[in-house]
Amino acid sequence: xxxxxxxxxxxxxxxxxxxxxxxxxxxxxxxxxxxxxxxxxxxxxxxxxxxxxxxxxxxxxxxxxxxxxxxxxxxxxxxxxxxxxxxxxxxxxxxxxxxxxxxxxxxxxxxxxxxxxxxxxxxxxxxxxxxxxxxxxxxxxxxxxxxxxxxxxxxxxxxxxxxxxxxxxxxxxxxxxxxxxxxxxxxxxxxxxxxxxxxxxxxxxxxxxxxxxxxxxxxxxxxxxxxxxxxxxxxxxxxxxxxxxxxxxxxxxxxxxxxxxxxxxxxxxxxxxxxxxxxxxxxxxxxxxxxxxxxxxxxxxxxxxxxxxxxxxxxxxxxxxxxxxxxxxxxxxxxxxxxxxxxxxxxxxxxxxxxxxxxxxxxxxxxxxxxxxxxxxxxxxxxxxxxxxxxxxxxxxxxxxxxxxxxxxxxxxxxxxxxxx
Amino acid sequence: xxxxxxxxxxxxxxxxxxxxxxxxxxxxxxxxxxxxxxxxxxxxxxxxxxxxxxxxxxxxxxxxxxxxxxxxxxxxxxxxxxxxxxxxxxxxxxxxxxxxxxxxxxxxxxxxxxxxxxxxxxxxxxxxxxxxxxxxxxxxxxxxxxxxxxxxxxxxxxxxxxxxxxxxxxxxxxxxxxxxxxxxxxxxxxxxxxxxxxxxxxxxxxxxxxxxxxxxxxxxxxxxxxxxxxxxxxxxxxxxxxxxxxxxxxxxxxxxxxxxxxxxxxxxxxxxxxxxxxxxxxxxxxxxxxxxxxxxxxxxxxxxxxxxxxxxxxxxxxxxxxxxxxxxxxxxxxxxxxxxxxxxxxxxxxxxxxxxxxxxxxxxxxxxxxxxxxxxxxxxxxxxxxxxxxxxxxxxxxxxxxxxxxxxxxxxxxxxxxxxx
Numbered sequence: 001x002x003x004x005x006x007x008x009x010x011x012x013x014x015x016x017x018x019x020x021x022x023x024x025x026x027x028x029x030x031x032x033x034x035x036x037x038x039x040x041x042x043x044x045x046x047x048x049x050x051x052x053x054x055x056x057x058x059x060x061x062x063x064x065x066x067x068x069x070x071x072x073x074x075x076x077x078x079x080x081x082x083x084x085x086x087x088x089x090x091x092x093x094x095x096x097x098x099x100x101x102x103x104x105x106x107x108x109x110x111x112x113x114x115x116x117x118x119x120x121x122x123x124x125x126x127x128x129x130x131x132x133x134x135x136x137x138x139x140x141x142x143x144x145x146x147x148x149x150x151x152x153x154x155x156x157x158x159x160x161x162x163x164x165x166x167x168x169x170x171x172x173x174x175x176x177x178x179x180x181x182x183x184x185x186x187x188x189x190x191x192x193x194x195x196x197x198x199x200x201x202x203x204x205x206x207x208x209x210x211x212x213x214x215x216x217x218x219x220x221x222x223x224x225x226x227x228x229x230x231x232x233x234x235x236x237x238x239x240x241x242x243x244x245x246x247x248x249x250x251x252x253x254x255x256x257x258x259x260x261x262x263x264x265x266x267x268x269x270x271x272x273x274x275x276x277x278x279x280x281x282x283x284x285x286x287x288x289x290x291x292x293x294x295x296x297x298x299x300x301x302x303x304x305x306x307x308x309x310x311x312x313x314x315x316x317x318x319x320x321x322x323x324x325x326x327x328x329x330x331x332x333x334x335x336x337x338x339x340x341x342x343x344x345x346x347x348x349x350x351x352x353x354x355x356x357x358x359x360x361x362x363x364x365x366x367x368x369x370x371x372x373x374x375x376x377x378x379x380x381x382x383x384x385x386x387x388x389x390x391x392x393x394x395x396x397x398x399x400x401x402x403x404x405x406x407x408x409x410x411x412x413x414x415x416x417x418x419x420x421x
Numbered sequence: 422x423x424x425x426x427x428x429x430x431x432x433x434x435x436x437x438x439x440x441x442x443x444x445x446x447x448x449x450x451x452x453x454x455x456x457x458x459x460x461x462x463x464x465x466x467x468x469x470x471x472x473x474x475x476x477x478x479x480x481x482x483x484x485x486x487x488x489x490x491x492x493x494x495x496x497x498x499x500x501x502x503x504x505x506x507x508x509x510x511x512x513x514x515x516x517x518x519x520x521x522x523x524x525x526x527x528x529x530x531x532x533x534x535x536x537x538x539x540x541x542x543x544x545x546x547x548x549x550x551x552x553x554x555x556x557x558x559x560x561x562x563x564x565x566x567x568x569x570x571x572x573x574x575x576x577x578x579x580x581x582x583x584x585x586x587x588x589x590x591x592x593x594x595x596x597x598x599x600x601x602x603x604x605x606x607x608x609x610x611x612x613x614x615x616x617x618x619x620x621x622x623x624x625x626x627x628x629x630x631x632x633x634x635x636x637x638x639x640x641x642x643x644x645x646x647x648x649x650x651x652x653x654x655x656x657x658x659x660x661x662x663x664x665x666x667x668x669x670x671x672x673x674x675x676x677x678x679x680x681x682x683x684x685x686x687x688x689x690x691x692x693x694x695x696x697x698x699x700x701x702x703x704x705x706x707x708x709x710x711x712x713x714x715x716x717x718x719x720x721x722x723x724x725x726x727x728x729x730x731x732x733x734x735x736x737x738x739x740x741x742x743x744x745x746x747x748x749x750x751x752x753x754x755x756x757x758x759x760x761x762x763x764x765x766x767x768x769x770x771x772x773x774x775x776x777x778x779x780x781x782x783x784x785x786x787x788x789x790x791x792x793x794x795x796x797x798x799x800x801x802x803x804x805x806x807x808x809x810x811x812x813x814x815x816x817x818x819x820x821x822x823x824x825x826x827x828x829x830x831x832x833x834x835x836x837x838x839x840x841x842x
Contacts, residue, residue, distance in 0.1 A: 023760065023784075023786075026783075026784070026786070027783075027784055100783060106805065108803060108804070108805055110798065110803060112794050112798055112803070114803075114804045114805060117782065117783070117790075119783075119786070121816055121817070122786070122816065204816055204817075205816075205817060220644075223640075223641075225646070225815070225817045243839070246838075246839040249839060249841050250839065250841060252841075253841035253842060254841075257841075257842055339444065348835075361538065361834055362447075362448075362521060362538070362540075363444075363447070363448055365444075365447070365540070365543070365832075366832065367832055367833060368832065368833040368834075368835060369538075369832060369833070369834055369835070370834075370835035370836075370837065371835070371836050371837060372836070372837040372838050372839050372840070373533050373835050373836070373837030373839075373840045373841075374837075374840065374841040374842055376841070376842040377531065377533055377835055377837075377840065377842060378833070378835075382529060382531060382533070382535075382842075383529070383535045383833065384527065384529055384535060394646070395542055395543065395625055395626075395830045396542070396625075396626060396646045396817065396818040396830065397817040397818040399830050399831060399832055399833075400832065400833045401833070409816045409817065409820050410820060411786075411787065411788055411789065411790060411820055411821065412788060412789040412790070412799070412804060412820075412821045412822070413782055413789075413790055413791075414769075414789060414790070414791040414792070414794050414798055414799075415791075415792050415793070415794070416791065416792060416793040416794030416795075416798075417667075417793050418664070418667040418670060418671065418793050418794075419793070419794045419795065419798065420670050420671060420673075420674035420675075420678075420794075420795040420797070421674060421678055421795055421797040421798060421803075
């Protein structure tokens with residue numbers, strides 16, 4: 001950033017460059033985009049040492065500032081992390097090109113043919129917290145889907161991000177896309193984010209990657225559309241007709257496979273007729289894993305170690321070895337509970353009953369609804385999207401895991417031979 | 422509206438009712454929704470006289486307030502208009518049910534099956550200006566797509582809208598959907614709109630229907646996502662390889678078939694090698710139609726009656742018998758002009774050249790791109806969507822004409838037999 005420039009001018013210049021670059025990226029062929037991504041991978045490989053050194057500076061500053069150990073961990077780019085970053089880029093590059101596909105081309109009574117062409121969104125702004133590898137992940141996904149991107153990472157990773165972005169841009173410089181296809185906001189001034197999310201002329205969509213606080217702040221300020229990823233308060237409902245062993249396996253996996261993730265189960269609902277049978281079996285395993293149980297009255301009667309749940313526990317995304325448990329009368333109560341207390345992220349039913357499975361799928365209003373599977377499957381890779389820029393909790397545009405397709409849109413194409421109305 | 426309530430409480434009550442109703446509408450089968458719409462049609466038929474009388478009151482108040490003739494015209498519901506309104510409702514009801522379609526169900530290596538189910542958005546807020554028939558159109562589209570709706574019409578049509586909404590609700594009262602599936606904001610207090618567009622808890626999307634001023638005001642205030650329909654500054658580009666007769670027919674139809682519509686041509690671009698030949702032919706017809714020409718220097722040299730265009734003319738949506746005309750050097754200049762001055766609505770090329778047609782389709786960044794067809798075809802009915810709630814100038818979610826599909830979203834469905842990660 002030119003020191004004589006104010007932040008607003010600086011951001012508008014980035015925006016104008018991104019808009020111009022977006023036209024070049026969109027115009028490039030899939031082969032050209034692919035070649036550019038390969039050049040970026042080569043540049044990153046050549047620049048490993050510089051990236052590691054820059055990361056050392058961030059780590060040192062972080063240690064000096066008393067950054068907590070888990071944050072330092074997320075910040076660190078050791079050789080393995082750099083390797084995985086480059087490997088991820090190559091994997092994204094190997095995905096099918098989503099741009100330009102023309103579908104549904106049909107003749108209309110007027111004689112025109114109408115279809116829809118998948119096209120890039122244009123300029124995507126990514127705002128993320130400490131993990132510097134996002135700089136490469138996000139750039140790769142945006143470029144593969146034909147978009148230019150403006151990246152704004154956390155200030156604690158600024159040196160790492162600068163080194164990575166410089167390397168990415170070196171890789172792009174000789175390609176058909178040009179280096180401005182990926183730009184990093186190099187000022188740590190917080191006002192930069194405010195401008196980024198309000199530059200509707202230059203930015204088509206904002207994807208924040210980080211905690212709920214970051215996302216709520218950005219959504220409140222933004223004029224550019226935001227693909228939001230808020231909380232995952234996920235449920236497993238064990239129906240009357242559940243297989244006990246399957247139910248226990250899904251409960252334990254949904255809760256314990258990883259605690260700090262958005263697709264972990266936070267509330268367990270059990271049909272009243274199965275509570276006596278299922279809850280003690282599940283609890284034996286959950287106790288082994290050290291999971292605290294916060295239960296409704298009936299749960300506490302069945303499980304002596306459970307503590308009484310408050311109403312707010314049922315709204316909570318614990319992201320921890322804590323589980324809210326409620327005994328429900330029937331499927332209706334389960335669905336009503338999920339639609340009221342849940343966050344519309346991912347919810348599963350365990351049942352052998354066809355009609356109730358079908359009702360659960362259609363009536364639970366969440367981005368992923370599951371029958372007889374762990375909530376932990378809600379993930380772009382598991383779903384076969386090939387990669388994931390995030391999991392959208394919005395309803396419009398992209399809902400659930402967002403892959404390359406979510407970074408594109410469709411325009412109408414009309415082919416005629418002189419038709420008029 | 423209960424007089425003792427303030428506007429905020431009133432709107433929140435409408436919102437809570439709409440949210441509850443949305444669950445019922447979504448849960449209903451397609452057959453139940455269809456039956457409910459038929460009952461609404463019957464109610465409107467029975468209430469024609471009451472609706473006409475209410476409309477008379479609005480017209481009288483409008484005349485007294487000195488409303489301009491075109492506005493009074495749009496406000497009027499004569500027998501023919503009521504008939505068309507009911508006919509339109511029946512046509513929407515005859516469209517295929519968009520809700521519940523399950524697609525792309527595929528097995529993943531983990532053994533789960535992942536697919537996507539088309540589901541309603543939930544609660545749709547429609548804010549519209551004077552045409553009271555929108556009350557029925559919008560309600561029909563929202564109900565058919567499985568959504569509840571909150572309608573807010575213009576104050577000059579309040580009596581008509583009240584009568585229509587009362588009739589719609591009478592039709593719904595005995596159906597599986599219940600009368601709250603359609604609610605009208607019955608206060609004319611402007612603060613109601615401000616609450617409506619910020620009630621994220623209760624409203625999933627806002628669709629404004631009206632002038633650019635209304636839409637910009639709403640977008641600036643909204644926290645709920647808005648499907649925007651801003652201006653249509655549409656272009657026809659006559660390429661070097663155009664057939665002259667086809668070019669003239671498309672120019673005249675795109676400009677003159679109707680002036681006040683968003684898909685009318687506002688700027689004509691002509692390749693320099695064809696300007697001498699095409700412009701005089703087109704102008705002979707445009708002059709007959711009384712269309713004023715605002716041209717670039719070269720246009721003014723060729724067409725003596727043309728007046729010099731200012732730069733702002735190329736940004737303008739005239740909605741009138743005025744046409745901006747520019748002679749361009751080649752396809753690159755045409756595409757650059759459209760992407761810079763246009764509004765990304767609808768743009769057409771007239772050409773016999775395969776490669777340039779292909780480039781125009783992929784490089785013009787508009788919601789509809791056309792080869793050898795009039796821009797006037799950009800329309801939900803012409804495209805085969807069956808109906809249209811508006812034409813989106815946004816890129817996310819819905820781009821171009823928005824039919825029933827644009828009022829739905831897709832959630833992920835996962836079918837397993839006990840899979841865990």
